[in-house]
Amino acid sequence: MSGRGIRIEGLRKRYGEGDTAFDALKGVDMQVAPGEVVGLIGPSGSGKSTLLKCLGAVIDPTAGRMTLGDEVIYDDGWKVRDLRALRRDKIGFVFQAPYLIPFLDVTDNVALLPMLAGVSNEESRAKALELLTALDVHHRARAMPSQLSGGEQQRVAIARGLVNRPPVILADEPTAPLDSERAMAVIRILNDMAQKFETAIIVVTHDEKIIPTFKRIYHIRDGVTDEEAGEGREFA
């Protein structure tokens, strides 16, 4: 694999100790190349959310190895010190609901991440506008989140996830609240952005409409993943 993308090997996560111990992840292997969009599918309680939280550096795995680009971020108990900076600079998040900051306009919602990383306000806003233009919501740059439609909000959320050019984006049910047309539009955007910015994108979903669009799919059941080839269907 090249210098970007994500790879996890033998990832385990145990909650509790002794008799109450529960293994949510039992040795997950996964690899997503730069520019690739893969699906992660599984029933409730299968370990999807736990895997997402481990991938997002929100909780620590119990064992295994996780590599982001060239950087090992977790290796059997060892982990990088500044997980906050790691999340800010190396991982993009797109949620089921857009969760935009309601008191910031569209531009500043996107520009906030580079600002947090110490980039000047002007440069951050320029980066944000570039992405908003790429996602075709630049005409709403000064609007507040409450003034946007659901689809526009989700595109702004994608722009926020991409603005620091992270090697990986974790998308948690990004199309759940959208109708078919808008859901397909979001998937098209994610694919376009993955190609354009060489970003590895993992889409956690239950959405039957978009599952056929993935070329590769990871099924997770009882804390274990199986990889299968997807249909890779063209977007409608």
Next chain:
Amino acid sequence: MISLAGRDILHAWGKFVFTGIGLGLLIGVTLIMAGVYRGMVDDGMALLDNSGADLWVVQKNTLGPYAESSSLNDDVYRTILAMPGVARAANVTYLTMQVRKGESDVRTMVVGIAPGALGATPGWPPYLVAGRQITRAHYEAVADIATGFKLGDRLSIRRNHYEVVGLTRRMVSSSGDPMVFIPLKDAQEAQFLKDNDAIWQSRRRTEANPAFNRPGVPGLLDAVIASQSTNAFVNAVLVTLQPGHAPDEVAESIRRWKRLTVYTRAQMEDILVGKLIATSAKQIGMFLVILAVVSAAIVAFIIYSLTMDKIREIAVLKLIGTRNRTIAAMIMQQALALGVIGFVVGKITATFSAPLFPKYVLLMPLDSIAGFFAVLVICVLASLVAIRMALKVDPAEAIGG
């Protein structure tokens, strides 16, 4: 970096402004309470300043004439005048009473001043805003403008009527009652003047007493009744000193040789502030503490509610890499902004409403500055609960499940 707190305030400005106004009214009341205390102290200082005295000679072992009643014979001042270092000595009486003003009455402190002249006799009102000083021995008065009297008005004290010939300003008792100055003899009479029925009853009792009504001593009964009808007492003697004499030394000399109690200016200030208004000061202090606690509770509740409303956003902010200190600063800045809005509203409210209060409210700039910093400290403390809650938010809450 943009100001997250500022943006949030602008976004929800209505909530902040209305909460700030509510908090401001509380702060306004707090400043007024502090002003009432300052006014009481200032009233006491004005009372001492306006008396023009260096020493107060009062009845032995009393805290008179302001904090306790005091009674001295009205010829004591002559012996005090002869003491080394004494420049001037004058009798004075103080009587707090309702003075008739037409169909109503007004609460005043009636001051009996000895005959003399301004500058030559302690106790006289030091300046007038209209009219003249008292020149006749009876039935003239100089009134503080706060009594509502005007030049030429007639006021009634007991059964006597007085014409207002002069008006003065800021002449008040330690409790803030405006003063009315009348001649000493009239004031002495007013202190003991009884109604006709009481005089008749008193005479009847004296006549029935065989000790005073002896057939073999003609004129004794008339002399006793005459002594009962006059008042030869005053409340204090006000003393001014000759240049170069220390108040403590002259006071000690009078105490030793005249066997009276004498207070210097510093001792009188201690009595007024430390004893006369001490209970009121404690009461006001209690109110200030309660108001501070209530203000802190309001700020804490509002900031806590605002933070609760943003829990999901805070989780997202933490997930995308926002530092804890940035989130804490956002919450604290909002609390401080609320405090600043509240203080501005409170200061304006206190400034414009202070003159409307019946008692003197003295708003000191230093009190306002101290109040401002106290508000900021209260806001910082009040925001700690919300900050603690925000810092405990798990960024994983932003990710489903």
